[in-house]
Amino acid sequence: MSPAPARLGLYVHWPYCARICPYCDFNVYKAAHAQPEALLAAMLDDLTHWRERLGPRTIHSVHFGGGTPSLMEPAAIAAILEHADSLFGLAPGCEIGLEANPMEHKRFAGIASAGVERMSLGVQALDDASLTRLGRDHDARTGLQALESAQNLFKRVSLDLIYAREHQTPDDWRTELETALGFGTGHMSLYQLTIEPGTAFERKLKRGALAPPTDDAAADMYALTQSVCAEAGLPSYEISNHARSRRDQSVHNRLYWEGEDWIGIGPGAHSRTGGFDTGGREGAAAQLRPEAYIKGVAAGDAHEREQLDAEAELTERLLMGIRLTEEGLDLDRLFARTGLGPDPGGLERMTAQTLITHMGSRLVLTEYGRAFADHVAEALIPDFDA
Numbered sequence: 001m002s003p004a005p006a007r008l009g010l011y012v013h014w015p016y017c018a019r020i021c022p023y024c025d026f027n028v029y030k031a032a033h034a035q036p037e038a039l040l041a042a043m044l045d046d047l048t049h050w051r052e053r054l055g056p057r058t059i060h061s062v063h064f065g066g067g068t069p070s071l072m073e074p075a076a077i078a079a080i081l082e083h084a085d086s087l088f089g090l091a092p093g094c095e096i097g098l099e100a101n102p103m104e105h106k107r108f109a110g111i112a113s114a115g116v117e118r119m120s121l122g123v124q125a126l127d128d129a130s131l132t133r134l135g136r137d138h139d140a141r142t143g144l145q146a147l148e149s150a151q152n153l154f155k156r157v158s159l160d161l162i163y164a165r166e167h168q169t170p171d172d173w174r175t176e177l178e179t180a181l182g183f184g185t186g187h188m189s190l191y192q193l194t195i196e197p198g199t200a201f202e203r204k205l206k207r208g209a210l211a212p213p214t215d216d217a218a219a220d221m222y223a224l225t226q227s228v229c230a231e232a233g234l235p236s237y238e239i240s241n242h243a244r245s246r247r248d249q250s251v252h253n254r255l256y257w258e259g260e261d262w263i264g265i266g267p268g269a270h271s272r273t274g275g276f277d278t279g280g281r282e283g284a285a286a287q288l289r290p291e292a293y294i295k296g297v298a299a300g301d302a303h304e305r306e307q308l309d310a311e312a313e314l315t316e317r318l319l320m321g322i323r324l325t326e327e328g329l330d331l332d333r334l335f336a337r338t339g340l341g342p343d344p345g346g347l348e349r350m351t352a353q354t355l356i357t358h359m360g361s362r363l364v365l366t367e368y369g370r371a372f373a374d375h376v377a378e379a380l381i382p383d384f385d386a
Helices: 036-054 074-087 102-113 128-133 140-153 170-181 200-207 215-231 251-257 290-299 310-321 331-338 344-352 369-380
Strands: 008-014 059-066 090-100 118-124 156-163 187-192 236-238 241-243 261-265 270-274 281-286 303-308 356-359 362-365
Touching (some): 008 270, 074 090, 074 102, 090 102, 102 140, 128 140, 170 187, 170 215, 187 215, 215 236, 215 369, 251 261, 261 281, 303 310, 310 331, 344 369, 362 369
Parallel strands (some): 118 156
Antiparallel strands (some): 187 241, 236 241, 270 281, 281 303, 356 362
16 A cells, blocks of 8 residues: 655745854855845745646645744745745645744744744743853843743744753753743753854864863753653653644654655755655755855756665654654554665664664654664664675
């Protein structure tokens, strides 16, 4: 029996930021060099090209990321949503989310009126010294004011925080986390700071000018995050994401974790789709620089495309699917999509080490195993060269 058709999401990458944070390795550019009108026109044309390529589909989620999409004009947001609806149709209850910087809180009403109903607010820290070290342009007071404003304007709000920061202790993090939970937000994305290659933080670390917490301290903060949030009614449904109910969970992110389809428009946006005339699953990555993307859309070659073989698809689905802490990885669905399964030896080792458990046809990380999700996923990937 053929697998059920995948749901489709739309990711919109707005690459401009007023200030580029030293920990960020995303495809971002300073807003002073923005070409908003030309980029919007290219995105609309790109959507049209996707419709021509995919044929009739319905969009189940739209997510504006970046960069800082809260810098977009509400009219531009509305134009993308209207065009997507006219080309594909937005499913009833389609999630429309946007990532926002607290500094744009005065723009939130316009963003809501454009059609956004879920906001992910990048507060990142609740003390001014940490915000300065993170390169943020807001203080803690502004962050909390923005959170209150968002909760008054949007149906659903996610609060984003970073922990395992320089000079931060587990006790510091507990205080900060309990303060954040006190606002009653339905969703929280709580990320451990990682030093990514090519970032300003990596350069500081190499110079000895950055001293993040030890691995043990970071592990303590992760365990603390899980326990404090669970006690407050926000258990994790993915390694770094917590929600009060299924309704509060991110529909768009679940598309990624569950291996559904999505198309990406904007510089550097990635896509994963299936079912073209070549068969199988296709990956696409848009031109990185805004100028190149704009020219590429006009020429009809804005995306570099690749056909994913079964091995590549299995690897992606393992890496993403194992992160879901409630449902885990559906092995029956994995086999239906790829014709392959996890490495038997790795599966045996991870089970023996009590890192994963079997729930029917699903593999689910144990509470202990959640701290080692990447290690587990890598162990489950077969050695295709053996």
